[in-house]
Amino acid sequence: MRVYNFAAGPSTLPVSVLEQAQKELLDYQGTGMSIVEMSHRGKPFMAVNAEANQLLRELMNIPDDYSVLFVQGGASQQFAAVPLNLLKNGKADYILTGNFAQKAYEEGLKYGDMAVAGSSKEDKYTYIPDMKSISFRDGIDYVHTTYNNTIYGTRYTELPKTDATLVTDMSSCILSEEVDVKKFGLIYAGAQKNIAPAGLTIVIVRKDLLGNASPICPTMLNYAIQDKNDSLYNTPPCFPIYMSLLVFRWLKNLGGVKAIQQINEQKAAMLYDFIDNSSFYKNKVAKKDRSIMNVPFVSPSEELDAKFVAEATKAGLVSLKGHRVTGGMRASIYNAMPIEGVKALIDFMKKFEMENK
Numbered sequence: 001m002r003v004y005n006f007a008a009g010p011s012t013l014p015v016s017v018l019e020q021a022q023k024e025l026l027d028y029q030g031t032g033m034s035i036v037e038m039s040h041r042g043k044p045f046m047a048v049n050a051e052a053n054q055l056l057r058e059l060m061n062i063p064d065d066y067s068v069l070f071v072q073g074g075a076s077q078q079f080a081a082v083p084l085n086l087l088k089n090g091k092a093d094y095i096l097t098g099n100f101a102q103k104a105y106e107e108g109l110k111y112g113d114m115a116v117a118g119s120s121k122e123d124k125y126t127y128i129p130d131m132k133s134i135s136f137r138d139g140i141d142y143v144h145t146t147y148n149n150t151i152y153g154t155r156y157t158e159l160p161k162t163d164a165t166l167v168t169d170m171s172s173c174i175l176s177e178e179v180d181v182k183k184f185g186l187i188y189a190g191a192q193k194n195i196a197p198a199g200l201t202i203v204i205v206r207k208d209l210l211g212n213a214s215p216i217c218p219t220m221l222n223y224a225i226q227d228k229n230d231s232l233y234n235t236p237p238c239f240p241i242y243m244s245l246l247v248f249r250w251l252k253n254l255g256g257v258k259a260i261q262q263i264n265e266q267k268a269a270m271l272y273d274f275i276d277n278s279s280f281y282k283n284k285v286a287k288k289d290r291s292i293m294n295v296p297f298v299s300p301s302e303e304l305d306a307k308f309v310a311e312a313t314k315a316g317l318v319s320l321k322g323h324r325v326t327g328g329m330r331a332s333i334y335n336a337m338p339i340e341g342v343k344a345l346i347d348f349m350k351k352f353e354m355e356n357k
């Protein structure tokens with residue numbers, strides 16, 4: 001039986017996509033083999049790769065002067081790839097809004113003169129710093145941001161005020177809401193949260209930023225080389241790319257990002273409204289900065305949190321335990337989480353509150 005899976009990543013995928021993958025696994029379109037058993041340079045896979053790339057462009061309205069790269073190594077690899085490719089003056093500023101932002105900054109320090117321009121660390125990352133109060137150094141090559149903070153449940157609703165290249169990590173929110181790609185020089189995202197199984201990382205980079213990689217940049221991390229080779233410099237992560245294509249088609253059929261954003265906002269509003277109207281559960285994030293993808297919350301005690309997670313699991317609502325650094329609970333309600341899943345969670349929360357008040 002399928003459960004409602006609130007995992008932060010890898011995470012739930014659309015059932016229809018899983019069914020299609022299952023159906024095609026023994027014989028992909030009459031080839032007599034699965035998509036993961038054939039050459040990545042053969043016609044069937046090349047077509048998958050090209051259509052996935054094209055559909056992502058369409059879904060996100062990515063202008064022609066941007067490259068879309070399908071690479072490996074996860075978002076964490078991009079913490080190094082970004083400075084290795086983008087530094088020209090050798091310095092960049094970072095805004096720290098969570099653990100992943102901190103990690104990106106620490107990795108960056110290996111390659112350049114990096115500075116923290118703003119941070120909400122002192123307040124346990126419960127908000128996004130006010131963009132008006134953040135200023136940047138002169139001559140920086142980029143400003144690094146983390147658009148949605150998976151662990152703390154915050155997201156940007158306003159961008160840094162700077163003429164420098166904006167870089168953002170959208171691992172946990174890519175395709176969840178409309179974004180204007182043109183505002184960014186580079187967007188990267190691990191696919192395993194809102195798109196596909198783990199193994200694929202998406203990089204969307206403005207083409208004028210290509211070609212300045214540091215001499216020590218590993219070939220595999222060099223965006224210009226990946227771009228020149230249509231992300232087929234070496235064997236790509238075939239299965240996650242194929243699954244991405246199925247998810248992109250699913251999303252397009254649904255009406256695209258605009259349509260899913262409405263659904264996502266509806267799901268998030270239902271859950272936050274319920275939490276805000278309860279005296280039992282609490283979400284500690286500043287309201288204006290709340291994520292529509294990751295919703296952390298706590299009950300009145302750690303004991304009850306543990307009991308909540310255990311009983312929810314029994315009720316078919318799984319992976320609700322919060323990240324180890326925050327404790328409590330977290331419901332990740334990515335694109336593939338149906339509204340029914342959020343309703344079932346709220347019903348369970350009501351019942352648990354009544355039994356434990």
Ligand SMILES: *Cc1c(COP(=O)(O)O)cnc(C)c1O
Pocket residue numbers: 009073074075076077100146148149150169170171172190191193
């Ligand atoms: C999960 C996550 C990462 C780490 O992704 P990997 O693909 O596991 O390296 C980085 N940034 C954000 C915002 C994330 O949610």
